[in-house]
Amino acid sequence: MESPVKDSPVRPGFHRLEIQKTTWDVPERYTALRAIGSGAYGTVCSAIDQKTKESVAIKKLYRPFQSLIHTKRAYRELRLLRHIQHENVISLIDVFTPDSTLEKFQTFYMVMPFVAQDLGHIMKERRLTDRIITYLFYQLLRGLQILDFGLARQTESEMTGYVVTRWYRAPEIIFNWMHYSQTGIDQLKKILRMTGTPDSSLVQRMQSKDAQSYVQGLPPQKKKNFKEVFPSMDANAVDLLEGMLLLDPETRLTAKQGLSHPFLVEYHDPECEPDSEPYDDSFESLELVVGEWKSLIHMEIMTFDPDNPSKTAM
Numbered sequence: 001m002e003s004p005v006k007d008s009p010v011r012p013g014f015h016r017l018e019i020q021k022t023t024w025d026v027p028e029r030y031t032a033l034r035a036i037g038s039g040a041y042g043t044v045c046s047a048i049d050q051k052t053k054e055s056v057a058i059k060k061l062y063r064p065f066q067s068l069i070h071t072k073r074a075y076r077e078l079r080l081l082r083h084i085q086h087e088n089v090i091s092l093i094d095v096f097t098p099d100s101t102l103e104k105f106q107t108f109y110m111v112m113p114f115v116a117q118d119l120g121h122i123m124k125e126r127r128l129t130d131r132i133i134t135y136l137f138y139q140l141l142r143g144l145q146i147l148d149f150g151l152a153r154q155t156e157s158e159m160t161g162y163v164v165t166r167w168y169r170a171p172e173i174i175f176n177w178m179h180y181s182q183t184g185i186d187q188l189k190k191i192l193r194m195t196g197t198p199d200s201s202l203v204q205r206m207q208s209k210d211a212q213s214y215v216q217g218l219p220p221q222k223k224k225n226f227k228e229v230f231p232s233m234d235a236n237a238v239d240l241l242e243g244m245l246l247l248d249p250e251t252r253l254t255a256k257q258g259l260s261h262p263f264l265v266e267y268h269d270p271e272c273e274p275d276s277e278p279y280d281d282s283f284e285s286l287e288l289v290v291g292e293w294k295s296l297i298h299m300e301i302m303t304f305d306p307d308n309p310s311k312t313a314m
Helices: 068-083 119-125 130-146 156-160 171-175 182-195 200-204 209-216 235-244 255-259 290-302
Strands: 014-019 022-027 030-038 042-049 054-061 094-096 109-113
Touching: 014 030, 022 030, 022 042, 022 054, 030 054, 068 109, 068 290, 094 290, 130 235, 130 255, 171 182, 171 209, 200 209, 235 255
Parallel strands: none
Antiparallel strands: 014 022, 030 042, 042 054, 054 109, 094 109
16 A cells, blocks of 8 residues: 655655555556565556546556666667557556656656456456357457568567566577577467477577477477367367467467357458558667667657657657
8 A cells, every 4th residue: 555755855746655665656647556466677557546536556666777788678668668559468558757857867757548357357256158158259350460560670688587586488489599598488388288398390480599408308399289288179279279389380270360260150240350550660770878878768758648649759
């Protein structure tokens, strides 16, 4: 829960709170802050936006400028959130900093719609009917299609994988890590248990020699027969999974192909399934120092227009 904090001067129009031993300076329009989640990179609070009377989620990044990788990652996250405007994907409502100048700029906050329940919670709370599963599958693929920018980013040390645990990483991401944690190995083994071990052509395409050596040393496994794994599942659903759960991304069904699969015929409507808008990721090739990335982030925040959130400063 929130509690007032007295320390350095608070920027006019803001109020200061202590949440889980962390100081939060937020605009006065955001009230009733309550911590709802935290991770290695930030904390998220729910809040009430007094301007709209709606619930929102506010994310505060931990020391976003502590290193070059953290700063560039923060800029990337902000750019992506500004770009994506789709009902199946979380979008950016507001972004702000309590720091009055670029010289004092040390932190910033991002405001997004508040989602009370995630899919995991829904699955635990009740038994899902086949119709609901089909509908959820359709909505997931709509969101994935919007997120398909066709990017092929490889970011130096990020290819080692983050230290914190992710629920799932795509196998092609794990295959290109330079080093493996036990978590990454465990995830890979679970994936290969279903898909079988990769063939030689896929192994040769792995960019990490460590990954090649590790995978080649694994005992051969055959792909599971999904009809046997899911004997009571609709045949079209099994066929869709067969096409989507392929180890090789070049042969795997895309989100667009999945949307037109017979399993989703009840909901499929090309007019309501837009492709992603062109996304300018040319900044990925820029070789800037922390201060320069920080300046770009500050510019994005200062030029943010809630009525046109996808219009970036750069």
